Amino acid sequence: xxxxxxxxxxxxxxxxxxxxxxxxxxxxxxxxxxxxxxxxxxxxxxxxxxxxxxxxxxxxxxxxxxxxxxxxxxxxxxxxxxxxxxxxxxxxxxxxxxxxxxxxxxxxxxxxxxxxxxxxxxxxxxxxxxxxxxxxxxxxxxxxxxxxxxxxxxxxxxxxxxxxxxxxxxxxxxxxxxxxxxxxxxxxxxxxxxxxxxxxxxxxxxxxxxxxxxxxxxxxxxxxxxxxxxxxxxxxxxxxxxxxxxxxxxxxxxxxxxxxxxxxxxxxxxxxxxxxxxxxxxxxxxxxxxxxxxxxxxxxxxxxxxxxxxxxxxxxxxx
Amino acid sequence: xxxxxxxxxxxxxxxxxxxxxxxxxxxxxxxxxxxxxxxxxxxxxxxxxxxxxxxxxxxxxxxxxxxxxxxxxxxxxxxxxxxxxxxxxxxxxxxxxxxxxxxxxxxxxxxxxxxxxxxxxxxxxxxxxxxxxxxxxxxxxxxxxxxxxxxxxxxxxxxxxxxxxxxxxxxxxxxxxxxxxxxxxxxxxxxxxxxxxxxxxxxxxxxxxxxxxxxxxxxxxxxxxxxxxxxxxxxxxxxxxxxxxxxxxxxxxxxxxxxxxxxxxxxxxxxxxxxxxxxxxxxxxxxxxxxxxxxxxxxxxxxxxxxxxxxxxxxxxxx
Numbered sequence: 067x068x069x070x071x072x073x074x075x076x077x078x079x080x081x082x083x084x085x086x087x088x089x090x091x092x093x094x095x096x097x098x099x100x101x102x103x104x105x106x107x108x109x110x111x112x113x114x115x116x117x118x119x120x121x122x123x124x125x126x127x128x129x130x131x132x133x134x135x136x137x138x139x140x141x142x143x144x145x146x147x148x149x150x151x152x153x154x155x156x157x158x159x160x161x162x163x164x165x166x167x168x169x170x171x172x173x174x175x176x177x178x179x180x181x182x183x184x185x186x187x188x189x190x191x192x193x194x195x196x197x198x199x200x201x202x203x204x205x206x207x208x209x210x211x212x213x214x215x216x217x218x219x220x221x222x223x224x225x226x227x228x229x230x231x232x233x234x235x236x237x238x239x240x241x242x243x244x245x246x247x248x249x250x251x252x253x254x255x256x257x258x259x260x261x262x263x264x265x266x267x268x269x270x271x272x273x274x275x276x277x278x279x280x281x282x283x284x285x286x287x288x289x290x291x292x293x294x295x296x297x298x299x300x301x302x303x304x305x306x307x308x309x310x311x312x313x314x315x316x317x318x319x320x321x322x323x324x325x326x327x328x329x330x331x332x333x334x335x336x337x338x339x340x341x342x343x344x345x346x347x348x349x350x351x352x353x354x355x356x357x358x359x360x361x362x363x364x365x366x367x368x369x370x371x372x373x374x375x376x377x378x379x380x381x382x383x384x385x
Numbered sequence: 386x387x388x389x390x391x392x393x394x395x396x397x398x399x400x401x402x403x404x405x406x407x408x409x410x411x412x413x414x415x416x417x418x419x420x421x422x423x424x425x426x427x428x429x430x431x432x433x434x435x436x437x438x439x440x441x442x443x444x445x446x447x448x449x450x451x452x453x454x455x456x457x458x459x460x461x462x463x464x465x466x467x468x469x470x471x472x473x474x475x476x477x478x479x480x481x482x483x484x485x486x487x488x489x490x491x492x493x494x495x496x497x498x499x500x501x502x503x504x505x506x507x508x509x510x511x512x513x514x515x516x517x518x519x520x521x522x523x524x525x526x527x528x529x530x531x532x533x534x535x536x537x538x539x540x541x542x543x544x545x546x547x548x549x550x551x552x553x554x555x556x557x558x559x560x561x562x563x564x565x566x567x568x569x570x571x572x573x574x575x576x577x578x579x580x581x582x583x584x585x586x587x588x589x590x591x592x593x594x595x596x597x598x599x600x601x602x603x604x605x606x607x608x609x610x611x612x613x614x615x616x617x618x619x620x621x622x623x624x625x626x627x628x629x630x631x632x633x634x635x636x637x638x639x640x641x642x643x644x645x646x647x648x649x650x651x652x653x654x655x656x657x658x659x660x661x662x663x664x665x666x667x668x669x670x671x672x673x674x675x676x677x678x679x680x681x682x683x684x685x686x687x688x689x690x691x692x693x694x695x696x697x698x699x700x701x702x703x704x
Contacts, residue, residue, distance in 0.1 A: 213644075216535075222645025224645055316553055323550075326544070326548075360543045
């Protein structure tokens with residue numbers, strides 16, 4: 067009998083429950099947005115129901131699984147399975163999420179930050195295969211990361227290691243991050259930064275080819291929209307993508323100096339900008355690392371096919 | 386019989402060979418500057434002679450020691466024991482230092498970066514006792530660091546992990562670091578930065594109480610001199626120490642977000658600036674970390690008594 071693993075990925079706008087096989091291929095998935103209107107208990111209830119459903123409808127029993135891995139978009143105190151805080155869902159302040167799920171199942175529940183789960187999935191099934199150490203970065207609305215050291219997730223004391231998005235790259239910056247500090251990497255190189263960067267370009271008198279209503283809301287400026295801009299040679303989009311790539315290159319250089327990993331894997335929506343973005347990241351990184359690069363450092367794109375979040379969550383149950 | 390451990394600390398201006406006991410206390414030490422005029426082989430010869438001498442004069446034999454630990458101020462490829470480069474001594478480009486020592490002894494030679502060795506000494510005998518994870522930073526001419534993760538030194542792929550001094554905190558800076566990049570932490574918050582910072586203050590029209598000859602050489606501005614300035618309420622010295630503390634606080638905050646350690650231990654000459662410096666580091670760090678600090682992070686001073694470098698080097702031979 068082949069092995070089956072169960073994962074749950076809980077994000078701000080959707081959640082997903084899936085079974086994967088030992089190669090990281092999704093066998094079945096339930097995908098929904100129905101959790102967002104609910105309180106904490108309600109979320110646990112509805113997701114529990116769907117975990118039990120997906121197990122049942124695949125002719126399995128709980129005991130056929132080594133456990134259930136849950137990736138959650140928030141700060142998790144790993145040792146006690148508590149969600150400390152999240153900016154993605156209402157509530158969840160010091161909420162004992164692992165315990166709440168555990169009381170509903172007879173197999174171990176593993177709860178981790180979603181980026182840690184994705185890093186682990188990437189290490190098990192993706193670009194990280196064969197490496198002992200790697201850094202995974204997911205660049206989308208925010209910047210998340212997972213650190214693999216000696217074939218294990220490194221979580222730090224609380225469980226929040228890898229918050230490279232909140233490292234400060236411009237201390238005297240006027241760019242405010244959601245965390246309340248100025249000049250974080252996330253304030254320069256994440257989806258959240260794009261509206262501000264776009265407005266700044268327009269204020270500088272630059273013209274965008276993107277058709278925007280005169281009263282457009284800056285929050286409409288997403289990575290997807292800038293991808294369109296890129297495809298139509300819009301100079302404003304090109305500049306923002308270039309600058310985002312520059313700051314990610316600096317951020318990755320800082321990770322290199324701090325942790326000296328052989329591999330950095332990038333995932334998340336902004337990587338869809340493709341070569342202009344990745345080339346800028348790489349040229350910035352290699353330009354800074356120069357003669358301090360004594361062994362190869364590979365910067366590559368996630369190789370997970372399908373929902374990386376839920377695959378990573380399921381992978382948490384694999385040693 | 387009590388255990389005895391042998392360490393060698395090789396720096397740019399001096400080297401030290403010592404025996405320590407299982408509590409990290411130095412039993413005997415040979416301290417010299419005679420290596421600086423020599424080539425690589427000559428350095429290995431003279432230090433070998435002194436290692437054999439200190440073993441002999443303490444009534445020991447090589448086989449009484451588990452090995453010899455060597456801390457070297459430079460970039461080390463740990464897995465093959467090669468000094469890749471050093472800015473502290475002439476030569477030593479891809480020099481197989483471990484092998485050169487190994488051929489002269491019948492017990493294992495362990496070669497590591499000096500900051501890694503100090504971190505290990507601090508973990509074994511100093512402020513790190515009882516912690517599984519910690520970061521050690523030595524702030525003197527440059528900034529070195531050692532990372533302890535899961536009760537072991539984390540070295541990264543090449544062996545150069547922990548180069549926090551070369552993480553970039555001001556990408557658009559005009560402050561050049563010895564590495565060739567601009568805006569590194571080391572360019573703002575190390576001994577190397579002091580002459581430049583001092584000159585800048587004078588150019589801004591600030592008056593220093595320190596008695597300087599009109600044609601003073603900026604390189605005379607050391608941490609020790611600014612300590613004198615601090616003691617005489619010199620406003621320029623106070624400002625520089627305050628700014629250095631600010632940037633170290635930012636650097637430590639970035640380490641916190643990256644690695645989430647429970648403990649950061651500071652060593653090195655600049656910590657002699659004392660409370661005004663340490664308070665600024667702490668207030669900057671805690672001000673930035675605020676509500677993202679879910680578990681205590683302690684920022685403390687090295688507790689090693691005596692030559693921390695050679696004690697750390699000897700500690701490398703202790704599991």
